Amino acid sequence: MEIQFAGFGGQGIILAGYLLGKAIAVYEGKSASMTQSYGPEARGGACSSGVVVSRNPEELVDYPRVTRPDILVVMSQEAFSTYLPRLKPEGTLLYDADLVNPESIPEGVTAYPVPATRLAETEIGKRIVANVVMLGALVVLTRVVSPEALREAVRTTVKPDYVELNLKALEVGMAYAQNLLQPQEV
């Protein structure tokens, strides 16, 4: 199982990958590896992180780099165009609905618009937690990890003063995703 996060620097793309990886590897006891983009491209420009989960929890991830993601989370137009072609044909796409204009999503791909940045601003008053809102949505939409494991990862990672804020962001994302999953009223 491969999950790719992509966007631009300052959006917390790397933290998102870290939190997800930690939730899976530490709090669910599975084997997971996280990688991130390095160098000048990681500062302000394009930014990405990836999590690979081993098929067998007893074994190390054999190839720790994301090659064909099963799940793609994009928070910029550039990230969308760069990474969409790599998404598996039956893959799942989450995109920030206000930052990405999703032209031509291949058939077979399940796509979810999540206005994470807007939700972070309106519901929490902090744009900076858009990444965690996105994670909340991801948990509900893909069940790649349990909400409790993710909460625990937040609690043990972010600075104590920001734990509440980030936990709230998770809830906002989860609630939004729950709504998305409700059968659409016609």
Add this chain to the structure above:
Amino acid sequence: MGTQTVTPQAVQHPYTRYLRTDRLPHIWCPGCGIGIAMGAFLAAVDELGIPQEKVAVVSGIGCTGRVAGYVKFDSYHTTHGRPIPFATGLKIARPEMTVVVFSGDGDLVSIGGNHLIHAARRNIDLTVICVNNFNYGMTGGQMGPTTPHRARTTTTPYGNLEFPFNLPYLVAAAGAVYVARWTVLHVFHLRESIKEALQRRGFSFIEVVSPCPVGFGRPNKIGEGLEEMRFYREHALIQNGLHPKDAALSFRDRIVVGKFVDEARPSFLQVLEDHFRNASRDPSHREG
């Protein structure tokens, strides 16, 4: 002076106990000045009463680099140019020790020049005694970073086309808190200066102008060791407090000597101690 009792039966030089006598005779040429510089250093240690096991000497490569092999302290003969960083590590590991770098101009200023200026900049608590013989003696008299303009060496057979460093100016600009220059003729001043330097916290630097009859004296028509000493007597000019900018050696006319810099600035280890106290209150070790 020395505290040993001298009996008529066994007259021993008072500083013999600071020497690895089983390593003598030394390799230095007749008329070489390195032994005098080393003697002044031993006298300084003795007069300050620093316990012998609390002194470490670190040298690099070259004639002066051999000092580490003759002195009976913990002594390290390292690689060419690197005695200062080696001594930096040693001093940090053993802050209670007096760590002295004893090496030549080629070692400290050419191949080790970067370490020299950075050690001065960080004001690491070391005393550097730099014997300047104006050439690479060990390899047979080649031009180096202190060779005077137009001077003859085996690699400047038509005269040196380059210009030498003014060492006091260089290390003062880099941040040394104590900077002096003496010749080996000025044994008394040199010993007193080394004593001062050893008592300063931070980076102290003493340039010791020294005869090298083989590599420098003869080819430049100054002559053997004794003539070089005579040359120092005639040309040396003591100018304590002179701005190091004006302390350039113009070898043919005058040799400016003296103490040029003696000022206080928090040393690396002083700052480090404060830093410990600050950092140990910071429990942060969260990942990310």
Add this chain to the structure above:
Amino acid sequence: MSNAVLTGTHFMLGDHACAEGAIAAGCRFFAGYPITPATEIAERMARRLPQLGGVYIQMEDELASMAAILGASCGGMKTMTATSGPGLSLMLENIGLGIMLEIPCVVVNVQRGAPSTGLPTLVGQGDVMQARWGSHGDYEIIALAPSSVQEMFDFTVLAFNLAERYRTPVILLADEAVGHLTERVVIPPPEEIELWERPRPTVPPEEYLPYATDESLIPPMALAGEGYFVHMTGLTHDERGYPIINGEAHERLVRRLLEKIRKHAPEIIRYEEVLMDDAEVAVVSYGITARSALRAVREARRQGIRAGLLRLITVWPFPEDQIRELSRQVELFVVAEINQGQIRREVERAAAGQVPVAGVHKLGGTLITPDEILEALWVRKP
């Protein structure tokens, strides 16, 4: 102090795990110079060491960093530096000094694409021979290759233990992929971390001969400031540590330095074998590439190919006896490494024409995939 060993389960960057391993091993002095992809080790040490009464010092270059860790080790500290290929090129000068003076210390090389500045942010495994032969003259070196973040921790501890026990610099030959990987690391409680210390003199200074050894060939080490008046020189020296410039003395000293490691090689050499019992083809790999190799071997088994993996943990000393042994069992070696065959040549040398040796090689920048190794195994398809 209580937070020296961060006992517990973490999700940690490889470079950070290396720093934590060093701290757990008792390292309290780090001298370094920033270089991608090893900078995170320095950053972690700069933050952590002052909390523990240790010292991080940023030197002016790698020459100085290496010299400083030797000096501090002579003062009795456990010391480390971390760099990548370009920095290791500079450190090799004083790695030679460390070997000659027999000073314990750990040098981390997080390998990147090379030669020259190469690929600062991307993986390479091209410094294997540099680690072995990079400094001038004949010497033996110990180098360990971690394949995971957990091993970045474990092998750093091991590197310190080997450095201390055998009084020698040890190289942790990591790579960018492992250094920049974030994975689960379990850090045991301090009492479960076995630490070895350098041999120390048991005789008073008058009787002490700094380089006299018993049959272990490892001389006890007196530290600065203890009244032993040690003299150490990079010149060829006798048991007193005094320079002695002749062929006989050189033969005696250098022979002992070589034998010191060779004699103990059986205790030093470590490797892991997976599915090797009935294997007809042995994949030999190390570092990050060993993970792809493991996947390839498992997949090959599924396809009916009797493949096994020999994963090198100590790249140096090289387990040549084991390769010789396997030459009687397997019909093919396949060496997978991100270089043009540095370990393959060693396998060829040890296999000595008994068994063919193939290679899966890249130059750096990308990992070798399991499929690329698998393809090389298809020649053995039933």
